Amino acid sequence: MDKKYLQLLAKEFPNIDSAASEIVNLSAIRSLPKGTEYFFSDMHGEYEAFLHMLKSASGMIKIKIDLTLGKTVSSAEREALAALIYYPDKEQKRLKKAGILDDEWRRLTIYRLILVLEAVSAKYTRSRVRKRIPQDMVYILDELLNVTDDVIKEYYYDEIITTILDTGIADHFINELCKVIQSLAIDSLHIIGDIFDRGPRADIILNELMKMHDVDIQWGNHDISWMGAASGNRALIANVIRISMRYNNFDILEDGYGLNLRALAVFAGEVYKDDDCALFMPQTLDDNIYDPVDTKLVAKMHKAITIIQLKLESQLIKRHPEWEMDGRDVFGNIDPVNGSVELNGVRYELLDKNFPTVSREDPLALTDEENELMTVLTNSFMHSEKLAEHMRFLYSNGSMYKTINGNLLFHGCIPMDENGKPLSLTIEGEQYSGKAMLDKLDEVANKAYFLHPCDEKENSADMLWYLWCGPNSPLYGKDKMAFFERYFIEDKSTHTENYNAYYHFSEQADVCRFILRMFGLDPDRGHIINGHVPVRIKNGESPVKAGGKLFVIDGGISKAYQKATGIAGYTLIYDSHSLNLAQHQPFIAGESEHTPTLSMVERLERRANISDTDKGAELLGKIDDLRELLKAYRSGTIKQKQGRRPNGNCII
Template sequence: MDKKYLLLLAQKFPTIDSAASEIVNLSAIRSMPKGTEYFFSDIHGEYEAFLHMLKSASGMIKNKIDLTLGKAVSSAEREALAYLIYYPDKQLKRLRDKNGLSDEWRRLTIYRLILVCEAVSAKYTRSRVRKSIPKDMVYILDELLNVTDDVVKEYYYDEIITTILDTGIADRFIKSLCELIQSLAIDKLHIIGDIYDRGPRADIIMDELMKMHDVDIQWGNHDISWMGAASGNLALIANVIRISMRYNNFDVLEDGYGLNLRALAVFAGETYKNDECEIFMPQTLDDNIYDPVDAKLVAKMHKAITVIQLKLEGQLIRRHPEWKLSHRDLFSKVDFANGTITIDGQTHKLLDGNFPTVDPVDPLALTEGENELMTILANSFMHSDRLNTHMRFLYSKGSMYKTINGNLLFHGCIPLDENGKLLSLSIAGEQYSGKAMLDKLDEIANKAYFLQPCEEKSNCADHLWYLWSGARSPLYGKDKMAFFERYFLEDKKLHKENYNAYYHFSEKPEICGKILEMFGLDPQRGHIINGHVPVKIKNGESPVKADGRLFVIDGGISKAYQKATGIAGYTLIYDSHSLNLAEHKPFIAGESEHTPEIHMVERLDRRANISDTDKGRELLLQINDLRDLLDAYRSGDIKEGYKVF
């Protein structure tokens, strides 16, 4: 062991006793059961449903209540207790308004909450639990949760609960217990991509994620679009706004991030004032609360930004011939005089042929008004403090993939060809595939945002657009994004986007094994966990594939997908005993019957302790370092009480 490192370690543990005590502490932590990991994917701005999943720990809190109180408490009372834990403020107010908050109810509720809290906190150290308790409640709750003598416990509980009632803090104490149970139910949270777009308030989801004590994010293509917009890429700024127009999501842009769309509204109203813009009418899945906008004006804004995006994407494709996407620059191939386009020898009539801002000689050129508009919009994105706070969090907690506790997490795919071989992507004249591709793209994504303005930053931001929609993008995973075709062409065959061969080959256990090995994981015991592709359970599809080596957990939390999937999302739950899938029902605000169906998909050979996890291996390295420090103290190589002056 390097003596310089040991001298640094000695600053924190200056005596034999302090080093030995830490060894005992870390060894004790390693012997505890592993915490419960939760995996969510494709949240798509559906903040109410997602927050309910967090508050309920995807039904696991209700399971704990049933296990703890099932024999003594009725089903209706257990359901009511669960809903109180999820929404303490709302339930306490409801009961207060109905004069239902008697001291008898409070006493019984506190007692039941303590029992549930004991159950969810059992696998944590006292230190970890104390950190989750509000400061003014630490002493009381710490005492209540750590009474070990069953004979004393009942009397002790009764005395403390009586004092809580006498001092008038019972309701606040109940709320603290509920929030503590919520906090302890989820030890580690993994988000497998696509927080943004379609749903109404991705910003509220980001606020909630920032409160979590341990969260990581594997970027999805919709996240990367927002990251690229925040990095200044004009095509992605247009894309983010277009998708929000399509789903009438003004609240996230204007109320959530303070992005001023007035310039777009004025430009669209003047440019398309005599245009009904029928094919651009928004798909309203959620009403705007703070920024209601007339649907006809939204349609004009939608069309204006769509045309600008098509021009910007065409320019971008021409800037990067190495992507080989010239065939996707369809807008420049339009016969604007006749309102048609010829694709693969067949001529198609456009559903909308009115393009007052297009010069047929140079169709990709922005007009002076469009250039001015994009400058205003780009400045709004660059100067939104809240947006950039969220983007920095997305970068700090996010990556293209993550390996943790034997599992490989990524949003989309590992691009493969039709023979199941790795597809490569050309970046700066070099070819990258597999893990090396994801590592390189991770580096590029960070440079796109964090570099000071320069040519390299701009080039990296262009690559984020490719990640959004490119044929070899591991986040997109389809042969094309039929953006133009879906808007302007009636022929449904042209709308089809074919998935990368990964989605076929990954259902084979041997292919999953090879991918796991590529990332240094055990091909027999590891799992790949993906999102991106909605699992259509009503068509008989299963989220568990490749003999249990692959989990696809996009079940359609987004309202836009629920008709196709038949459910409302999955949560994968990995506790110390097993892997479980929670299958969610569509969320209806104000109703409590949202407990999902939970299916065990894999039981562990034995209960997993922290020593079996990546964290446990990190702790073992720390223990070994401390043992080396002890040896140095005992040999006299380092003196106790060592300090740097």
């Protein structure tokens, strides 16, 4: 091993004792059970439902409560304890108002919470648990969690709890205990894309994700649309505004990100003042709390930004012939005078024929007023500090795909042709397919955001638009995005969006094994985990496909999908014993007793330890390095120094 590297390692472990101690420490950690991984997908701004899933660990905290207290505590009391753990502030205020919050209740509740905390922290090292505990509570909880003598334990608990009550910190202590339980229940969090759009507040979801200790994100096409908008792509800026107008979601734009829509409101009110814009009335799934806007004005704004988006998208298609999307240059084929459009050789009458900003000679040209509006909107997006903060988080914690602990995570698909072979995509003049395509697109996405203004940045941002809706996009996976047809054409046959062949072939176990091998994973032990396509369980569909090699976990957290799916989302939970699916019912605020239905989909042959994970492999590499350092000390190649390791805290 390189001597310079060993000399650097020796600064942290200056002698045989410190290096040997760390080898023992890391070996012990590798023998612990693996932490529980949670997989979520397609939250689509439904922050209340998603936050409840996080706070409840998708029902796993309630299961821990039942296992720990089920023989001694009534079902109603266990439900109440679960509600307290999920929402400690709110529940304590409610109980205080009801006159229940007395010292007897506090004493019993602290005792029960400590028992639940013992259960959720059992697989972690003491060091790791301490890192999740607020500094002012570390000593107290460390002592309470590590009493082993049952006779002493009861007396010890009683003495400490009495002191907590006497000092008046019980309510704060209960609050923090609940938050520590929440934190320890989820070891790592995987988001399989589509945080944004449809639901009211994706920004609140991101604020919460930024607090998590271990989270990764596989971008979805709705995420990439916002990433492109934040990179300055005007078509995607129009797109994210249009979708927000469609669902009447002003709060995320104005309150969440401070984006100023006044210019759009003024423009739309003037240009479409005599137009009722009936086809553009918003679908109101959630009320705006901070920025209520008259729905008639929303409809005008919705139409105004839709027309601008269609023009900008056709301009993009003409600018990038390598995408081979001429058939989707729909606005280039519009006849604004006769109110019709030609698609695939067929002329259709338009449902809305009022286009005051569209010229027959050049239907794709933005008017001076539209250009000025887009400049104002672009500046607003580019100067939003909160949006920039969230985008940096999406980039630093996100990617096109992730391989972890033998599993392959990506949002949409590996584009395939009708023979099941990976399709290629032209990126920066070269052809890419399969894993190489996703790797290259990851690079392009970073260029779009982080490069200084130049042609390469602009082209990369254009590529993000292709990822949003292009036919060979691994994030979209359909032959077209028919939003123009759904808005303007009555014939529903034109609304059909055909899925890429991947969605057929991926239901075959052999194809999933082929894809897993492509990404360097064990085809027999690994799984593919996707989102993007809502699983319609009410139609008999299952999220478990290809004999258990593929999990599709978009089950409809978004209210927009729940009529189609019949449920309200899935969580895939991978603990040290098994893989489990939690099937959620529609979230109703204040009804936290709706524990999801949990079903085991795969039992592991033996309990998985950290040694079986990617983290375990990383620790083994460190152990090997330390063994080399020991050899160097013992041979005299590197001289020992007196003293222990400067910082002996456990590394995980």
